[in-house]
Amino acid sequence: MGSSTLLLASVVSSLGGLVFGYELGIISGALLQLKAEFRLSCVQQEALVSSLLIGALLASIMGGCLIDYRGRRNSILLSNVLILTGSLLLLIGSYSALVVGRMTVGFAMCISSMSCCIFVSEMVTPDRRGFLVTLYEAGITVGILAAYAMNYLLSDSKRGWKWMFGLAVVPTMIQLVSIWFLPSSTSFESSQRYFSQTERDKMNTVGNKEADDSKVSNNNKKVQYNSMSLFQRKDNMRTRTVLGLALVLFQQFTGQPNVLLYASTIFHSVGFQSNASAVLASVGLGLVKVISTLTSMVFSDRVGRRPLLISGCSVMALGLITIGLLSGHSLMNAERPCNSEDINVNRTDLPHLMVGNWTLFNTPLDESQRLVNNNTQDEDDVIDKVRPKPPNTLVSSPSVTAVNWIIFVCMMAVVSAYSFGFGPMTWLLLTEIFPAAIRGRAFAFTNCFNWAANLLVTFTFLNFIDAIGLSGMFLLYGMTAVAAGVFFYFMLPETKGKTLEEIDKELCFIKFYHSEDCCSIISRRNISPQYQRVHCQVSASG
Template sequence: MTSERGKVTGFVLVVAAIAAIAGILFGFDTGVISGAILFINEEFSLTSVMTEVAVSSVLVGAIIGALFGGPLSDRVGRRSSILAASVIFLIGTFVVVLSSLFSIFLIGRILIGIAIGIASFVAPLYISEVAPESIRGALVSLNQLLITIGILIAYGVNFYFAAAGDWRAMFFAGVIPGTILLIGMYLMPRSPRWLVFINRPDAAAGVLQKIRGTPDVSEELNDIVKSVREEGAGTWSDLVAPAVRLPLALGVGLAVLQQATGINTVIYYAPTIFQFAGLAEATASIAATVGIGIVNVLVTLVAIWLVDRAGRRPLLLWSVAGMGIAMLILGIGFALSNSSAGQMAVSLGLVTAIGLIIYVASFAVGLGPIFWLIISEIYPLSVRGLAMSLATVTNWAANFIIAATFLSMVNLIGQSGVFLLYALVALFAWLFIFKLVPETKGMSLEQIEAYFRSRAHRRLGGEEKGVE
């Protein structure tokens, strides 16, 4: 690795920051429904099941967007895919705001979901392919930072319009980041690795020269060209190739576990959870949720500072451990509140606030940003779009299942039972990470690809010797 290759320029920071605005769309829509749903329920007279449909309908769209986003990003490019996502997001937002029927509202939510399903993985993919390896972790994690900022903005917007109960204005505020992303990405370059992938090495060299701030990019370009020639163009069947099996298992496993530990239950239903704990007023529960959003942003900043210093693996392990402890606190707190011991001095509202703060802080320092970073790093270039698409589809599908069943699970096993179940999942997630997730800090994408290829060769060699 040369010093020029790892050089950090102002332009690459701008490129990463603009692409990361896609995270605001993701975060804003994730957060805005948590407050808006309190008033949507009143306007459309929703049952518990219909409320779950209203919240989770966006996830149906996200699954569709993630499924088709991989082939789309390989066919038309990472930049064009993000542009398409921003247009779909704006259309979906206007459909939601202008809807007079619940069915029209759901169509708009699904369109928004398609947009964030595409953007949720194409943005970190694009950033990982333009970033120097020395700060790739921090730059890709910018996307997660802006997701948290998007959530916080949504909480603030919810609080501002809560007194009037104007849920349409809450959603309409999303037009601002959607428009900024559309204009900003139009001015950004294409991914140099994608340009090599479609056999345009000269154009890739021009982009590399601009983002690295040097005319000599031959070493990096040669590594990318060599990687493409060795792998060729990928297909869905290539995802089961020996060198891809472990990365695929890691991505899909982390995708499920990130959601199964309950994060989007907390984000979508935070005001509802505070109402469970005794904050009956909508404005009060939304205000309490704003504090959770602030913690999310601040700790994500810490994660960005740590990820290229402490590494991915240690942060993941500490993160999941903290999430499990937080869910244990919530589970015990709600259990005690429903028993004779519920007359304890500490109020359930305070226990809930402490548990949620620990949980969100733990998620933000590790599993939140590092999942998206890991899946942008570990796949070969030839199948990177497809593999990230599959991992993202899995993530959104798990998100859908968790969001669509939360209230039903609460009715079935109680608030305490749900939180204790999430704590058990966190324990399994810790064991999964400890056993399987490698450290990728400081490695180029090509070096990571070579690592998994050599590991597959060693494993196959051992299997052949065993047969002999």
């Protein structure tokens, strides 16, 4: 691939991730101004935030056929148009337009995420595939970081939420222009002219079959699979589907969305008490994510996917279990963000830190205004909220402070491990383990479970805390990470340095990567020392 085309492919991949991350992160700052301007109740706030996820879930259901039959590049173009349309709807200034606009943006984001990863993976040589596909995840982390920065810069601006939403148009337009100069990944012949002679010779031996398979979106006669093939034994598709579902479900059930949500409380507990310092701490967390993701970009094609993913699960398990064991000894508790937020727009959208039943932030607020903005709460909850809080409640001992700092370090370790493990490797492996003819639909199917699991984990977090406590919640996440590491050790093949065709052929026959180890563990017996196994051979004449 020529250097100019490689650069454009990098731009398309990173910009797709940047828009994805920006749209995910920008709502936290915009919501503060929106709920003050539109007098949003808790239900309305939740509906506005959830609309993005609902749109993404809908795209996961129907986006696979679009990607397989209309092509990867056309799908990216469509997502760009939808993001521009959704951004315009967000600027209208009515609540219904906000919900529809965010849902449209969510639909476009999901189509873009699937299309970008598949598009780039099919264009590049095996030695660059890991770098360019994980570049998408790097774009997500940069986008989240940019969203945090814009939330901070525009928090005092009148109707700053319009600028927050509108700025997503800039990277979208750049991606829209860039994609026109790239060949369609569904036409290998047209993309061949962009390859250097050396790379062309290297890929000719294996590239022709892979290219023929990738034409399926333009030629229905070449389609070898239907959607039900994902659940059949043909070409070991059932095992591949299980592996894809495991990637997305373990990614969500290790609690990463809630770990990030709760991070701000931990920042407050270790001394980041002011709003500005809490925002800067969040930016620092974003920087850790960016650095860790960039590390995975460098090592995914050198070390391999398996070591990064399994080591990421191990570090996450250690960090989450440590947080679970220590959280009972720290001065932390959770309060529902919707109910605890002040109407003032100059604050960051961070959960309050509580000690016992007393909130640490004793911000004066007119009681009638609080009742207006929390009209969906029970009467007892409202009375509890408006009851005066004693000042200077927090009296932390040196031992408690030390525990909080250990939890803080573990939090950073968990976020870092996710950013070089589950974060980029899930996207990369989903583009590699399925055949080209059904890759779009398979990616969409697994992505549907990804968004559904995200919704489930997010909405049940506080209920689980009520049931098993914060400590039990983090211990559960940690044990899930342990199970994920064990599962991937036995089930996940190494795809580093292999063409998509080679990976496809390997997965057609191999169900367990370490099947001999698995069988050895299962069949192990406790045999008495005075006995030993004797293998007898019986002759045919016998």
